[in-house]
Amino acid sequence: xxxxxxxxxxxxxxxxxxxxxxxxxxxxxxxxxxxxxxxxxxxxxxxxxxxxxxxxxxxxxxxxxxxxxxxxxxxxxxxxxxxxxxxxxxxxxxxxxxxxxxxxxxxxxxx
Amino acid sequence: xxxxxxxxxxxxxxxxxxxxxxxxxxxxxxxxxxxxxxxxxxxxxxxxxxxxxxxxxxxxxxxxxxxxxxxxxxxxxxxxxxxxxxxxxxxxxxxxxxxxxxxxxxxxxxxx
Numbered sequence: 001x002x003x004x005x006x007x008x009x010x011x012x013x014x015x016x017x018x019x020x021x022x023x024x025x026x027x028x029x030x031x032x033x034x035x036x037x038x039x040x041x042x043x044x045x046x047x048x049x050x051x052x053x054x055x056x057x058x059x060x061x062x063x064x065x066x067x068x069x070x071x072x073x074x075x076x077x078x079x080x081x082x083x084x085x086x087x088x089x090x091x092x093x094x095x096x097x098x099x100x101x102x103x104x105x106x107x108x109x110x111x
Numbered sequence: 112x113x114x115x116x117x118x119x120x121x122x123x124x125x126x127x128x129x130x131x132x133x134x135x136x137x138x139x140x141x142x143x144x145x146x147x148x149x150x151x152x153x154x155x156x157x158x159x160x161x162x163x164x165x166x167x168x169x170x171x172x173x174x175x176x177x178x179x180x181x182x183x184x185x186x187x188x189x190x191x192x193x194x195x196x197x198x199x200x201x202x203x204x205x206x207x208x209x210x211x212x213x214x215x216x217x218x219x220x221x222x223x
Contacts, residue, residue, distance in 0.1 A: 001156065001169050032209035043201060043214040044154065051209070089154055095208055098144050098159035098167050 002027045004092050006102025014110055019077045021105045023090035026071065030094040033066060033073045036101075038087040047088075048075070080109045114138045115215035117202050122220045124192050131178075132187040132218045134202030142166075142205045143185040144212065145177060149198035160185055161208075192222045 003026045013019045023033075034049035050057045050064045050073065057064050063076040073092075077084055085108050093099040118133040136143060145157040159167040163179040176188045189196060202215040 001167065034211065043216050045214070046211050049211065087153075091212075093209055096166060097208075098142075098156055099212055100156055101146075101154035104153045 002030055002092050002094070002097055002100040004090060004100050004102040006090050006105060008105060009103060010106050010108075012108045012110065013080050015082060016079055019080050019084070019107055019109070021075045021088055021090065021107075022072065023074065023092075023102050024070075024072045025092040027092070027094060027097070028068075028071065030092040030097070032093045032099075033064070034091050034093075034099065035062075035064060035075050036089045036091065038089065038104075040086075044089060077107075080107075082109050082111055085109045113216060115202060115204060115213060117200075117215040117218050119218060120216065122218055124220065124222050126192060126194060126222055128192050129188065129190045130192065130220070132189070132200050132202075132220070134185050134187070134215060136183050136185075136202070136204040136213075136215075138204055138206070138213060139183075140204035140206045140213075141182070142207060143179070143183075144203040144205075145185065145187050146201045146203060146214075147198045148201060148217070154201075157187075158185075189220075194222045196220065197222045 006023045031052040036044035037047045038044040048062045066073045090102045091099040115136045142161045144159045157170045178186045199217040205212045
């Protein structure tokens with residue numbers, strides 16, 4: 001199955017700054033790349049996704065970039081707030097393949 | 112009001128015993144999944160079903176057996192439990208492939 005690498009595993013930023021998380025995948029057939037946020041004790045929830053026919057997508061302070069040639073995609077959170085502190089997971093999936101997740105990034109936003 | 116119901120929420124089992132984790136979804140989705148989350152392997156994919164048929168399986172051990180009695184049910188039977196099986200097991204569903212996957216609240220399993 002698909003393998004997804006995610007870095008960094010821990011990310012500490014100052015409130016108001018930007019945070020970036022990078023992921024890479026192996027299967028060129030993957031065409032859907034969601035990002036999930038997980039608060040402690042909660043289930044993962046989708047925050048933004050991008051499909052292979054796009055290179056960039058933005059929802060408010062969230063920006064995702066996709067480089068299909070390099071098989072890399074990234075999440076950028078601009079103007080981070082303490083409420084953004086959580087675990088973030090990237091994933092990749094394609095036809096007939098369930099999403100495979102990266103190892104996660106623990107984001108801490110310090111006031 | 113959760114649309115993916117997992118039961119029980121917490122489960123303590125003795126090593127060597129057998130347990131069934133229950134999952135029902137009321138989103139009308141045709142694809143259902145099981146994922147496992149532990150400190151060692153966050154969000155590890157286990158199984159995926161589509162229209163009650165096994166589509167993808169990344170669980171090496173036959174001790175883990177999904178069971179789908181209805182279109183919106185995907186239970187997980189675990190036999191000969193080991194302490195290493197301790198984890199939170201998430202059931203999830205989606206409307207087809209390459210679409211948003213919705214997660215249940217999880218069953219937190221502790222094997223002693």
